[in-house]
Amino acid sequence: MATYFARRILQSIFTLIVISMILYGLISIVPGGFMSAYTERADFTPEDLARIRAKFGLDDPIPVRYVKWLGNMLTGDMGNSFSTKRPVMQEIADRLPNTLLLMGLMMVCTLLVAIPLGILSAVKQYTWFDHVTTTVAFAGQSLPVFWFGLLLIIVFAVTLRGADGKPLLPGSGMYTLGEPFSLADRIKHLILPVSMLTFVSAAEYMRYLRSSMLDVINEDYVRTARAKGLSERLVIYKHALRNAIIPLVTLIALDLPSLFGGALFTETIFAWPGIGRLYFTAALKTDYPLVMAVLMIESALIIASSLLVDFIYALLDPRIRLS
Amino acid sequence: MKFMKNLLAVLFVASFLLSACGGNEPAPTAEAPTQTATEAPTQAVEVDPNAPVSGGTVIIGTPQEPGMMNTLLTSSSIEDAVVSLFGEGLVSVNEKGEYVPVLAKELPTVSEDGLVVTWLLKEGVKWSDGSDFTCDDVKFTMEGALSDLSQVSASGYRDIETLECPDPYTVVATFGEIYAPYLRLFAYTVPDTAGALEDMETWEMNRTPVGTGPFILSEWVPGDHLTFTKNPYYREEGKPYLDSVIIKILPSREVGMQLLGTGEIDALWDLTEADFPALKQMEADGVAFVSTVTGENELLSLNFGNNDGSAPADPSTNPHPVLYDLKVREAIQYAIDKQKIVDALLYGNVKAGNSAVPVGTFGCPQPISEFSVEKANALLDDAGWMMGDDGIRAKDGVRMSLKIATTTGNQLREQTEQVLAEMLKTVGIELVIENVPSDVLFASWESDGMRDHGTYDIVMYTTGPSTDPDSHLYSSFHSSEIPTADNEGTGSNFSRYINADVDSWLDEASTITDTARRKELYCKVIEQINKDLPRIYLYERLSIMGHRAEFHGLKISPTFVDFAWDAANWWSSK
Numbered sequence: 001m002a003t004y005f006a007r008r009i010l011q012s013i014f015t016l017i018v019i020s021m022i023l024y025g026l027i028s029i030v031p032g033g034f035m036s037a038y039t040e041r042a043d044f045t046p047e048d049l050a051r052i053r054a055k056f057g058l059d060d061p062i063p064v065r066y067v068k069w070l071g072n073m074l075t076g077d078m079g080n081s082f083s084t085k086r087p088v089m090q091e092i093a094d095r096l097p098n099t100l101l102l103m104g105l106m107m108v109c110t111l112l113v114a115i116p117l118g119i120l121s122a123v124k125q126y127t128w129f130d131h132v133t134t135t136v137a138f139a140g141q142s143l144p145v146f147w148f149g150l151l152l153i154i155v156f157a158v159t160l161r162g163a164d165g166k167p168l169l170p171g172s173g174m175y176t177l178g179e180p181f182s183l184a185d186r187i188k189h190l191i192l193p194v195s196m197l198t199f200v201s202a203a204e205y206m207r208y209l210r211s212s213m214l215d216v217i218n219e220d221y222v223r224t225a226r227a228k229g230l231s232e233r234l235v236i237y238k239h240a241l242r243n244a245i246i247p248l249v250t251l252i253a254l255d256l257p258s259l260f261g262g263a264l265f266t267e268t269i270f271a272w273p274g275i276g277r278l279y280f281t282a283a284l285k286t287d288y289p290l291v292m293a294v295l296m297i298e299s300a301l302i303i304a305s306s307l308l309v310d311f312i313y314a315l316l317d318p319r320i321r322l323s
Numbered sequence: 324m325k326f327m328k329n330l331l332a333v334l335f336v337a338s339f340l341l342s343a344c345g346g347n348e349p350a351p352t353a354e355a356p357t358q359t360a361t362e363a364p365t366q367a368v369e370v371d372p373n374a375p376v377s378g379g380t381v382i383i384g385t386p387q388e389p390g391m392m393n394t395l396l397t398s399s400s401i402e403d404a405v406v407s408l409f410g411e412g413l414v415s416v417n418e419k420g421e422y423v424p425v426l427a428k429e430l431p432t433v434s435e436d437g438l439v440v441t442w443l444l445k446e447g448v449k450w451s452d453g454s455d456f457t458c459d460d461v462k463f464t465m466e467g468a469l470s471d472l473s474q475v476s477a478s479g480y481r482d483i484e485t486l487e488c489p490d491p492y493t494v495v496a497t498f499g500e501i502y503a504p505y506l507r508l509f510a511y512t513v514p515d516t517a518g519a520l521e522d523m524e525t526w527e528m529n530r531t532p533v534g535t536g537p538f539i540l541s542e543w544v545p546g547d548h549l550t551f552t553k554n555p556y557y558r559e560e561g562k563p564y565l566d567s568v569i570i571k572i573l574p575s576r577e578v579g580m581q582l583l584g585t586g587e588i589d590a591l592w593d594l595t596e597a598d599f600p601a602l603k604q605m606e607a608d609g610v611a612f613v614s615t616v617t618g619e620n621e622l623l624s625l626n627f628g629n630n631d632g633s634a635p636a637d638p639s640t641n642p643h644p645v646l647y648d649l650k651v652r653e654a655i656q657y658a659i660d661k662q663k664i665v666d667a668l669l670y671g672n673v674k675a676g677n678s679a680v681p682v683g684t685f686g687c688p689q690p691i692s693e694f695s696v697e698k699a700n701a702l703l704d705d706a707g708w709m710m711g712d713d714g715i716r717a718k719d720g721v722r723m724s725l726k727i728a729t730t731t732g733n734q735l736r737e738q739t740e741q742v743l744a745e746m747l748k749t750v751g752i753e754l755v756i757e758n759v760p761s762d763v764l765f766a767s768w769e770s771d772g773m774r775d776h777g778t779y780d781i782v783m784y785t786t787g788p789s790t791d792p793d794s795h796l797y798s799s800f801h802s803s804e805i806p807t808a809d810n811e812g813t814g815s816n817f818s819r820y821i822n823a824d825v826d827s828w829l830d831e832a833s834t835i836t837d838t839a840r841r842k843e844l845y846c847k848v849i850e851q852i853n854k855d856l857p858r859i860y861l862y863e864r865l866s867i868m869g870h871r872a873e874f875h876g877l878k879i880s881p882t883f884v885d886f887a888w889d890a891a892n893w894w895s896s897k
Contacts (some may be wrong), residue, residue, distance in 0.1 A: 030762070037398045039767055043476040043507075043794050046813055052474055083390035083398055085524040094545045150577065158581050167585050172578060177382060177548060177569050271574045273546025281388050281546075285399070 001314070008310055012303045019299045020292075024069065027288055028062045034082050034286045056082060069292065079289035081282070088293040091278060098174060099262035099274030105190060106197040107259065111252075114202040115245075118209025122244075123236060125214065133206065140203030145196070149269035152192050172271035193270040197263055201255075208251060213244040253309045257301035261294070375564050379895035381874050382569045383886070384579045384588040389549070389570070392532040392540065394511045395467045395523060396474050401592070404885035405570055408551050409451065409534030412510035413442055413461065413494075415888045418615050418878040420683035422506050426456065426535060430506075437501045437836035442494040442509070449556040450514050451539045458488035463515035465496075465508070470520040478794070479508045501834050503841060504791030510884070537563035537891035547572060557891070564876075564894035583869050584608045589895070590870035590877060592886060597735040599670045602869055612869045615879040618683055619787030619864040620676040621739070623727075625652055625857060628777045628819040635777075636807045638819040644721050646780065650706040652856040656692050657699035658750045659743065665862050668738055676860025679799070679849050680792045683881070684838065687846040689853055699750040708751070716751035724753040728773065729783040730761040736783060739861065754781075768812020775806040777819060785864050786815070793833055793841075796848055800857065801829050818857030825851050873897045 038044050038052055053059055057068070072079060078088040117137075121130040157171030170176065170189050179185060216222060217240055225239045226232075262276030271277070275294060282290035387401040394406050407415075413427040424430055431442045448456040467473060468480045484499040498505070514533050518526045532540055535558075538551035549570040553563060571588055573579045579591045580598070584605045594602070594612070602612050625646045628638035635641045645651055661675035674681075677689040708716040708723055716723040727743065729736045737758070744754040759773070764782065766772035773779050788795035798804045802821040804814025825848050832844040852858065866879045868886055876893040879886050 034398075035767075036762065036765065038474075039765075043478055045476065045478050046811075048476045048478065051471065051477070055472060055474075080524070081390065085391060085396065085529060091545070098546075153578060153581060157587075158585055167587070171582060171585075171587070172573060173547060173571070177550075177571065178380060178567075268574045269578065271547070271572060271578070273544065273572075277546055277574075285390075 004314060005311065008307060012307050016296075016300060016303055019303075020070065020073075020296060021066065023295050023299075024066045024292060025062065027286075027291060028065070030286065034058070034288065037285075073296070078293040081290045082287045083282075083285050088289050091290060092275065092293065092297070095262075095273055095275050095278045096260070098272060099267070099276065100259060102190070102193060102197070102267070102272055102274055103259045103262060105194050106201065106263075107252075107255075109194060109198040110202045110205055113198060114205035114209060115248075117202070118206040119213060119236065119241060121206070122210045122213035122217065134210070137203035137206050140199045141207070143200070145200060145263075145265040146269055148200075149193075149196055149266060152196055153269070156192060174273065193263075193266050193272055197266050205248060205251065209244065209248050212247050213240060216240045216244040219243075250309055253305050253312075254302075256305050257298055260301055261298045375875065375892070375894035376896065377561070377564045377894070378566055379564075379897055380567045380569060381565060381589040381893065381895055382571050382587070383590045383592060384571045384573045384582060385592040386573050386576050386579060387593070388546065388572045391529055393513070393517075393523070393526060393529045394475070395464075395470075395513060396472075396529065398474060400883065400885065403883040404592070404887050405549065406511075406532070407536070407884040407887035408538045408568060408890050409532055409536040409540060409554065410511055410513075411534065411536045412512055413444070414506055414509055415884055416510070416880045416882040417888070418880055420616075420618060420686070420881045422684065426512065427509075431509075433505075433836055438498045440496045440498070440505055442496075444492040444494065445558070446492050448535055448558050450516075450533050450535055451554045451556055452514075452516070452533050453556060454514070454516060455491070456512075456514075456535050457491035458494045459491070460512050460515045461494050461509070462486050462488060463517070464511065464513045467513055467517075467520055467523065468508075470523065472520070472523045478502075479505060483508075501836055503793045503833055503836055505836070507791055510882070538568055541567075559891060563891040565890075568890065568893070580605070580869070583610055583871070586871060589874045589897075590868055590886075592868055594867040594869055595735070596669050596673060596865060596867070597733075598867065598869070599672055602867075603670070605869075609872045610869055611872050612867055613877050613879055614672070614865040614867040615881050616674070616682050617787060617864050617866045617881045618681060618686075619785050620679070620681070620860040621736075621783065621785050621862050621864055622676060623743075623859040623861065624774070624782050624784070624817050625655070625859065626777055626779055626781070626818060627857065630778050630780055632776050632778050634775070634807050635819065636805055636809065637821065639821075643780070645723060645725060648706055649855065650702045651708070652859075654699040654702040654706075654750060655747065655752065656856055656859050657695045657702065658746050658752070659692075659859065659861070660694040660746060661691060661861060662694070664739060664742055668735060668742065669862065673865055674863045676862045677853075678860065679796060679852055679858070680788050680845060681863055683788070683792075685788075685792050685842050685845050687842070687849045689849060692853070692859075696749055703750060703752075710751050714748070714751060715753045722753070723751060724755060725780040726755045726757050727781040727783060728756075728764060728779055729758050730764050731758045732760075740783065768806055772812070774815075774817040775812045777806075777817070782817070783861075787864070792845055796845060797829050797833060800825055800848060800852060802826050816857075820855065820857035822851060822855060871897075 034056060035049065035053060035058065038049055057065060080086060081088055081091055084091065117133050121133045124130050153171040156169040157167045160168040162168050169191055171192065174189050175181065175185050222235060222240050225235045260275060262274040264276040264280055266272065267274045267276035268280050279291065279294045282294070385401050387399060389402040389405045391397050391402055392406055394403070394410060397403055397406065411425045413425060414422045414430065415425045417423050422430060426445055426448060428443045428445055431440045433440050444458065450456055465480055465483060465486055468475050469477055479502045482498045482500050482502045483496050485497045487495045489495060517528050530543060534554070537554055537557050539554040540549060541552045542550040551568045553566060557563065573582065576594065579588065580601050582588045583591045602610060626643050627647050628635045629641040629643055633641050638647060665671060665673055665675050675691045677691045678687055680687050703716055708718045711717045711722070727740055729740060740756045744756065747754045764773060764784065768775040774782055798815040800816060800820055802816070804816040805819050806812040806814050806817070828844045828847050832841045835841060866881060868877060868879060870877050873896045875896065876889065877886060878889050880888045
């Protein structure tokens with residue numbers, strides 16, 4: 001058991017290093033780069049450009065830069081953002097609460113919607129209810145988020161007006177500018193982005209649960225339970241759901257890192273000042289230290305959560321750790 | 324009806340987002356909404372437009388986020404604009420592109436030899452922390468610009484031998500050699516209390532700035548907004564009129580346009596000519612716009628050298644098989660109906676391009692080139708390019724087929740290319756569109772940039788002078804500025820244009836400060852360019868901002884100060 005854990009941890013560290021190499025390499029070879037903000041301007045002489053390049057450490061060859069960066073990273077120093085000069089960790093810490101709020105709420109709403117719908121549509125397979133929910137779920141999975149988001153803004157934040165003639169819901173940001181904090185205001189700003197995120201991710205969870213539920217319902221032990229004369233309710237919720245929900249738990253565990261990473265499109269469309277948007281703007285400005293930090297934290301979290309899932313499986317199922 | 328209109332807007336935006344490559348239909352015309360514009364409630368009739376009122380807040384939306392409030396370290400245009408809400412220079416540039424004194428009493432006096440520039444500063448000006456603004460601050464700013472950590476160009480500052488303060492309100496800058504655009508060096512200031520130059524990146528004022536301007540930053544929520552409130556030490560009594568200005572970070576221009584329509588924001592920064600249809604549609608909702616000619620042109624750069632990547636220092640040694648011939652270039656210009664491009668694609672809101680420096684102190688407008696298919700055909704016949712069976716001319720087995728490249732994903736540019744291709748087709752020139760991402764088009768010499776290495780026939784992009792055209796004209800047209808392996812790709816003379824007269828005029832102009840003489844020399848260059856045609860100017864670019872009709876006094880400067888330079892005079896009739 002211990003050797004299995006040790007092996008998996010070592011594998012994960014190796015994977016993370018390979019990921020960091022690939023990410024660093026890819027970002028570094030993107031044409032343009034941070035210097036393009038200056039190279040286009042006529043008043044910048046080659047000496048100016050050389051000075052700025054040296055200042056940002058862009059003179060070294062990519063492998064040298066990578067080793068330096070890795071060294072700093074290992075000592076916990078993620079560097080300073082190119083554009084704000086502030087420590088990258090501070091930039092991330094500023095946005096993290098906003099992303100946690102948005103994504104946490106989304107996760108709760110998703111589960112509240114997806115689990116009941118998933119169960120019901122499996123139990124009532126091929127009824128009109130099942131058809132409607134699966135169709136809507138299908139739409140949720142297929143709609144491009146950026147398009148759907150704009151649609152929501154146009155309908156709820158532009159076209160539909162409340163009694164006072166103002167838009168029904170705010171279309172961007174976390175709060176109304178110039179007004180003191182109020183919970184009602186915050187909730188209003190959360191409605192559109194959370195609904196959209198919930199719609200999209202609940203669709204996925206719901207379809208997942210429906211199909212695993214359908215598998216389980218046809219198992220022998222469920223038939224046995226029914227044959228024992230248990231109520232349908234007990235059969236479904238106690239015997240079937242417990243087994244059907246295991247794959248969903250895996251899925252949720254693997255989605256946990258997104259609590260940190262945020263939702264790039266949603267945050268961008270609704271001007272939500274979270275990590276996703278931070279990453280997006282940093283990428284546009286080719287702010288390497290910031291981009292790398294967000295990508296690496298996200299990668300580490302994804303690897304950690306899959307490691308966690310493996311461990312839990314190994315604890316639950318001896319066959320895995322022995323093979 | 325309203326819903327339908329908005330729905331159409333969504334579909335339009337969505338189709339735009341969904342396919343960068345997709346349908347190339349012209350933008351929908353905005354005729355229907357203009358009719359409703361006349362029925363719209365009359366705006367601001369009760370208010371005398373000449374009588375500003377105090378108080379109120381305006382929210383300005385921007386799709387870009389400023390990261391830094393220190394001019395010495397800024398790297399984006401939104402930063403420079405926002406900094407101008409609190410930061411000032413001895414001079415600024417007004418909406419006509421002219422220098423106006425700000426912290427100086429008047430424009431400086433320059434010695435006979437052009438080397439000594441003397442400024443008289445306004446007295447009694449205070450920084451927002453209460454300390455006095457003096458010559459020491461000007462000196463500190465120059466030292467900051469020259470320091471190792473600085474992210475501003477050291478050109479010009481490097482030529483200052485001494486900068487002395489005979490008294491707190493007099494600045495005497497002595498140049499080692501003449502730097503013609505010297506005014507631009509004094510367009511911003513940093514307080515000398517900011518800190519040590521080697522700690523520049525961690526100065527407190529990078530995020531809590533100190534300035535002499537009308538506003539001062541009072542709250543900054545990263546990724547969301549910046550709130551500016553009145554600077555209590557501002558020198559002009561009763562100003563600024565507004566209580567506060569909020570810079571709101573928006574996800575995109577498309578969303579910004581919607582918010583402008585609903586009044587959630589009062590102004591939207593950095594629109595382009597492609598936004599004219601949408602602005603017109605929102606006229607009825609109380610949306611207006613201001614624009615200023617930036618001095619830049621959307622232009623075609625024609626390659627004199629062979630496009631085989633040899634990057635010749637002298638194109639005559641390895642000329643372009645088609646474009647090296649002046650008659651061909653003239654024919655191309657004759658075949659382009661610039662006014663038609665302006666009317667059809669830009670709703671007549673811009674001027675057709677005619678000059679490398681169309682506006683400003685050194686502006687030298689030229690007559691718009693003639694459109695004549697006959698003359699184009701005659702020139703091409705004369706040059707020996709004979710019409711082939713496929714409608715494309717050929718000479719000595721070479722087909723007259725040229726590639727045009729511009730940045731991908733820019734609908735207006737893509738439409739312009741198609742119009743150009745049609746126009747050139749009528750005189751027997753084939754134009755093949757092969758666009759590339761902007762990072763590729765503008766890539767540097769080291770990154771195998773297509774402009775630097777001359778691996779193109781025609782490229783379309785925007786460029787132009789900042790307020791002083793010196794460096795722009797020099798780097799675009801002087802023969803020493805042709806990017807080659809020898810000079811490691813220095814310069815922007817991408818056409819590989821060589822003209823000894825132009826060289827000598829540019830050389831002379833960069834070593835004198837006499838404005839009238841410089842203007843004369845630049846005009847000669849500009850006229851010669853229009854004869855030799857290394858570049859064809861299509862239309863003058865604008866800097867555009869949409870705003871609510873209740874927001875008054877917004878004026879855009881064509882320089883880095885952008886919309887914020889006259890913020891003290893903004894007012895709101897909301």
